[in-house]
Amino acid sequence: MKHKKLLTALITIITLIILVIFWQFKIANHYPKEFNLQAKDNFWGVTFSKRYAIYLQISWRELFLAIVDDLGVRHIRLPVYWNDIETASGQYDWSDYDWLLSEAKQREVKIIPVLGRRQPRWPECHIPDWAEQISESEQQAKIQELIKLTIERYRYYDNIIAWQVENEAFLDSFGICPPSDIKFLEQEIALVRSLDPRPILITGSGELSNWKREAKLGDYFGTTLYRVVWGRWSGYLRYPMGASNYSNKARKAGLSLDRTLVAELQAEPWAPGDIRQLDQKLINKSFSAEQFKANLDYAIKTNFHQSYLWGVEWWYYQKQHGNSDYWNIAKGLKW
Numbered sequence: 262m263k264h265k266k267l268l269t270a271l272i273t274i275i276t277l278i279i280l281v282i283f284w285q286f287k288i289a290n291h292y293p294k295e296f297n298l299q300a301k302d303n304f305w306g307v308t309f310s311k312r313y314a315i316y317l318q319i320s321w322r323e324l325f326l327a328i329v330d331d332l333g334v335r336h337i338r339l340p341v342y343w344n345d346i347e348t349a350s351g352q353y354d355w356s357d358y359d360w361l362l363s364e365a366k367q368r369e370v371k372i373i374p375v376l377g378r379r380q381p382r383w384p385e386c387h388i389p390d391w392a393e394q395i396s397e398s399e400q401q402a403k404i405q406e407l408i409k410l411t412i413e414r415y416r417y418y419d420n421i422i423a424w425q426v427e428n429e430a431f432l433d434s435f436g437i438c439p440p441s442d443i444k445f446l447e448q449e450i451a452l453v454r455s456l457d458p459r460p461i462l463i464t465g466s467g468e469l470s471n472w473k474r475e476a477k478l479g480d481y482f483g484t485t486l487y488r489v490v491w492g493r494w495s496g497y498l499r500y501p502m503g504a505s506n507y508s509n510k511a512r513k514a515g516l517s518l519d520r521t522l523v524a525e526l527q528a529e530p531w532a533p534g535d536i537r538q539l540d541q542k543l544i545n546k547s548f549s550a551e552q553f554k555a556n557l558d559y560a561i562k563t564n565f566h567q568s569y570l571w572g573v574e575w576w577y578y579q580k581q582h583g584n585s586d587y588w589n590i591a592k593g594l595k596w
Contacts, residue, residue, distance in 0.1 A: 285501040291488070296554040298594065300561050305594050306336030306371075306569040308525065310382045311345065311357060317537060317578045324577050325361060329368050332588075333596045337365065338373045338425065338524065338569050340380040341411055343404065344389040350403070355414060366420045373462060374415065376408045377427040377449055378438075381525070381571075385428070385436025401445050405452055412456045423481060424453050425462040425524075431474060432466050443474070450478060464524045467507065468500075472514035481566070482516050483524025488556050489547040491531050497546055504562035511565075522567040526560050528553060528587075529572025536575065541584075548572075550586045557594070 309328060314321035328334045339361065346353050365372050378400070379386050392400055408426075415421060426449050431441045453461055463479030465472050467486050475482050484507065489499050511521045530548040532539055545552075560568040576587040 286498050290552075290555070291499060291501055292551065292555045293558055296558045297561065298554065298557050300557075300568075300595060302595070303336065304561070304567055305334070305596050306338060306567055307334050307573040308338040308340070308381055308569050308571055309361075309573060310340055311361070312340075312342055312387070313382050314574045314577075317574055319574060319578060319581070322360070324574060325364065327577060328573055329365065329370050332573075332592055334370065334573075335368075335596050336371045336373075336422075336567065336569070338375060338381070340375040340382065340387075340428075342380055342387045343378055343392070343407055344387045346411075347389055347392075347403070347407060349389075350391050353410065358415075362415055362418055362421075366418055369420060371420055371422045372418070373423045373425050374411065374421060375425040375428055376411060376453065377430075378404050379427045379430060379436070381428050383436070384438075385432075386438035397439055400439075401442075401448075405449065408449060408452055409456065412453065416457045416459075421459065423460040423462050424457065425464065425483070426450050426453055426479070427463075429464050429466055429485070431470060434469065435466075446478065462522075462524070472510060472516065476514045476516050481520050481522060482511070482514075483522045483569070485525040485527075485571075486523045486556075486560060486563075486568075487527040487531065488559065489527070489531065489552060491533060491547060493533075504559050504564075507563045508565070518564050519566050521565045522569065523560050523563065523565055524569050525571045526568050527556055527572070528570040528591075529575040537578070550590060553587060553590050557590075 307328060309325060311321045314324050341358060345357065346355060348354065362372065375381060378388060388400070392403060412424070427446060430446050433441050450461055460480035462481045462483055463475045464483040465475040467484040472482060472484065486507065487500070489497060491497050508518060511518060527548070530536060530539060530544045532543050532547055570591070573591070576591055580588040
């Protein structure tokens with residue numbers, strides 16, 4: 262009888278633990294009672310992807326001007342895509358990035374160009390078709406040449422505040438990319454340092470890295486920060502950890518908070534299927550307007566140096582299709 266009572270108690274405790282975990286990760290929204298969106302000066306920025314704008318069938322020039330003129334954004338992380346510039350081996354077309362850097366400079370918008378093969382947005386590694394046919398060592402030589410040419414072309418822009426080298430370079434579990442190669446990453450970083458004295462940003466996954474390798478490589482470290490994610494087997498998950506989880510993690514990795522930033526703050530839905538085809542009910546599962554505010558509030562509470570929002574192209578896409586809620590929330594921020 263005693264053993265039966267102990268077994269019943271154990272089953273009850275395990276059931277309660279499972280229910281609590283289920284509640285925390287699947288149901289609870291983890292919103293604060295009140296949203297505080299008052300950040301310190303120069304805290305907010307965005308990542309702007311020309312290729313993602315094209316995917317959403319948006320005029321990327323029109324969008325960029327709306328970002329800097331209508332929203333008033335003054336800090337932009339700018340992927341410089343290899344397959345945009347070197348469409349044939351040794352033939353370079355810089356005109357689109359010349360335009361972007363020139364428009365930004367005119368408005369005193371601070372830019373962090375992203376250099377290298379692995380860049381923000383799927384499929385992560387943006388490799389020209391012709392380069393898919395050459396060896397890895399030949400690709401690496403081509404990437405180094407592109408980095409050299411990019412810095413030599415744009416280092417005279419005083420509105421460039423740092424160079425990011427690769428994007429989440431060690432995240433082998435995501436994207437269509439060759440395996441990570443720390444020796445090559447170190448070579449890229451050394452090349453950038455030899456060409457320009459500005460700081461180097463290295464980024465990593467917020468949930469799938471302890472940041473210790475990345476912390477040793479750059480002058481600044483940038484993390485991804487997602488609050489609601491979707492997986493094929495897990496469905497939607499809502500992370501219950503508080504913002505102090507990120508600041509404590511930074512300290513454990515040897516990073517000072519004034520050298521740590523959110524490079525990719527979730528500010529668009531994460532859902533199955535084509536993001537262009539989502540109805541509002543499905544959007545709200547991972548990124549309602551209230552979730553947007555909660556994510557902003559959360560980013561402020563990390564006490565990091567800056568936070569770059571991920572999804573500005575999608576806000577504009579929504580605005581063009583009759584929903585200005587996300588754009589208007591962003592417009593209310595102190596950029």
